[in-house]
Amino acid sequence: MTEQNARDTDEPPLAFTDASYAFGDVTVLKEASVELQSGNFTALVGPNGSGKTTLLELFAGLRSLDTGTVTRPTASGRTVAYLPQTPGFRSGFTVRETLGFYTDLVEDSADPDSLLGEVGLNDAAARGVDELSGGMTRLLGIAQALIGDPPVVILDEPTSGLDPDVADHIFDVIESVASDGRLVVTASHDLAAIETRADRALFLSNGEFVLDDDPKRILEATDTETLREAFATVFRTETSGVTRPGANGGER
Amino acid sequence: MQRRDRVFAIIERELWTLLRNRVVIAVGIGFFGVIVGLSGVSMGSPGGYVSLTYDLLLPVEVLIPTLAFAYVYRSIRGDDERGELDVIRTYDVSRLEYVTGVLIGRTAVLLVVVLTTLGVAGVVASQGATPPVEFFATHQAGDTPVVYIRFMVFAAIYTLVASSIALTVSAATRTNREAIAAGVGMLLTLAIGLDLAVVTLVSTNIIDAGSIAIFTGLSPASAFRGLVLEMAIQPALAINPSVATASPLASAISLLSWFGISTGITVVAAWPETR
Numbered sequence: 159m160t161e162q163n164a165r166d167t168d169e170p171p172l173a174f175t176d177a178s179y180a181f182g183d184v185t186v187l188k189e190a191s192v193e194l195q196s197g198n199f200t201a202l203v204g205p206n207g208s209g210k211t212t213l214l215e216l217f218a219g220l221r222s223l224d225t226g227t228v229t230r231p232t233a234s235g236r237t238v239a240y241l242p243q244t245p246g247f248r249s250g251f252t253v254r255e256t257l258g259f260y261t262d263l264v265e266d267s268a269d270p271d272s273l274l275g276e277v278g279l280n281d282a283a284a285r286g287v288d289e290l291s292g293g294m295t296r297l298l299g300i301a302q303a304l305i306g307d308p309p310v311v312i313l314d315e316p317t318s319g320l321d322p323d324v325a326d327h328i329f330d331v332i333e334s335v336a337s338d339g340r341l342v343v344t345a346s347h348d349l350a351a352i353e354t355r356a357d358r359a360l361f362l363s364n365g366e367f368v369l370d371d372d373p374k375r376i377l378e379a380t381d382t383e384t385l386r387e388a389f390a391t392v393f394r395t396e397t398s399g400v401t402r403p404g405a406n407g408g409e410r
Numbered sequence: 411m412q413r414r415d416r417v418f419a420i421i422e423r424e425l426w427t428l429l430r431n432r433v434v435i436a437v438g439i440g441f442f443g444v445i446v447g448l449s450g451v452s453m454g455s456p457g458g459y460v461s462l463t464y465d466l467l468l469p470v471e472v473l474i475p476t477l478a479f480a481y482v483y484r485s486i487r488g489d490d491e492r493g494e495l496d497v498i499r500t501y502d503v504s505r506l507e508y509v510t511g512v513l514i515g516r517t518a519v520l521l522v523v524v525l526t527t528l529g530v531a532g533v534v535a536s537q538g539a540t541p542p543v544e545f546f547a548t549h550q551a552g553d554t555p556v557v558y559i560r561f562m563v564f565a566a567i568y569t570l571v572a573s574s575i576a577l578t579v580s581a582a583t584r585t586n587r588e589a590i591a592a593g594v595g596m597l598l599t600l601a602i603g604l605d606l607a608v609v610t611l612v613s614t615n616i617i618d619a620g621s622i623a624i625f626t627g628l629s630p631a632s633a634f635r636g637l638v639l640e641m642a643i644q645p646a647l648a649i650n651p652s653v654a655t656a657s658p659l660a661s662a663i664s665l666l667s668w669f670g671i672s673t674g675i676t677v678v679a680a681w682p683e684t685r
């Protein structure tokens with residue numbers, strides 16, 4: 159496995175070239191290549207167990223490819239931010255203190271209150287992290303992901319298990335983050351939101367990106383009305399033997 | 411952001427984590443109560459600091475690893491469980507910086523608890539002694555506070571080693587249950603197992619009795635005990651024992667090795683180097 163760095167703005171901030179990775183019985187990537195661009199909200203779609211979380215961890219540098227090349231930004235400091243699927247923060251600290259700890263880890267310390275403002279959590283700054291709802295914890299996680307102004311932000315199912323209003327707010331924040339020139343890569347099962355909000359959708363199946371396009375063009379290509387139908391069309395074979403859908407957890 | 415600043419940020423996080431944790435405070439109070447309570451038994455004892463050191467040696471030998479485990483085992487394990495370890499890895503923080511910060515932060519609180527407790531225990535035991543305990547070291551033999559101060563210094567070193575081993579458990583295990591099981595195993599091994607192993611080796615003539623002083627230094631607990639007996643208490647005895655109970659050099663090397671090796675394992679186990 160080799161790693162490269164995107165040295166200038168012409169190069170994609172994040173890319174796989176002939177990338178392969180297997181995790182147990184799951185082939186997450188099979189000589190797959192993809193280039194992701196800045197200022198773009200890219201959604202990663204796939205059935206449970208397809209390896210979306212593992213793929214995001216490969217993008218984030220938390221795992222190494224078996225073979226192939228991964229390209230990431232070269233800027234000094236924090237270049238790729240990551241938020242796990244069910245983020246948690248150390249108890250005993252307030253929201254502001256938690257962000258304060260992370261801002262102390264980067265060169266140009268950001269103002270925690272300003273970051274909280276970006277995600278709409280100003281009023282919760284003095285609240286203990288144990289007192290946050292699931293949605294507020296995700297928003298705190300997204301605020302954390304903005305520390306150090308990384309050009310790439312990777313979010314693993316940031317809206318899973320949340321009510322629609324909170325999920326909508328989180329997608330608003332994600333779109334806002336992407337519109338600042340960052341690349342935001344998000345795994346999600348919220349296909350309706352991806353259909354209307356994402357700039358690009360990657361369908362992951364058996365280690366390959368079987369669909370990779372603007373969601374609207376994916377609908378045309380699959381001759382479907384919704385991304386949900388497209389999902390069913392693409393993954394019908396894989397899910398035909400499933401009698402009871404599994405929970406979202408255990409994506410690894 | 412300098413490396414030192416990042417380490418300080420991690421140290422500060424660990425300090426506040428412990429200081430705001432009621433269980434940690436309760437465990438510290440329990441340790442304080444047991445040790446100071448035992449020292450109360452020695453209050454006014456004609457044996458003075460030598461007697462006190464003897465009285466506290468075994469409890470401290472067992473309780474310090476217990477306290478260290480209680481204070482340390484959730485540190486890296488907890489960050490990993492919550493996914494914060496993955497988040498921290500996306501910052502410009504190396505494994506060595508992270509482990510150094512956690513170790514210093516957790517050990518600092520441990521040292522404050524241990525040394526404050528032992529200090530209070532020393533003061534309590536010195537009260538009401540008849541005839542009064544001599545509080546100034548004027549010569550090498552006889553009871554002096556130097557005996558007890560040396561005991562405290564060795565207890566501090568032992569605390570550092572116990573903390574580093576507990577941190578290894580925290581980094582090398584993958585679940586809370588694993589960490590607790592490994593922690594209990596660690597305590598039994600360090601407090602009893604390694605000593606029993608040495609006794610077994612002697613009784614089966616695999617090692618000769620003359621070498622026992624060196625082999626007892628292999629375990630951190632017995633190395634600590636050996637240093638206290640040979641370097642703190644022995645100089646205060648009017649009659650020197652004909653046979654050394656431990657080799658101070660072997661004990662010192664053992665403690666240093668336990669600290670170095672366990673910290674090295676912790677750094678490697680904290681997370682795989684992939685970037």
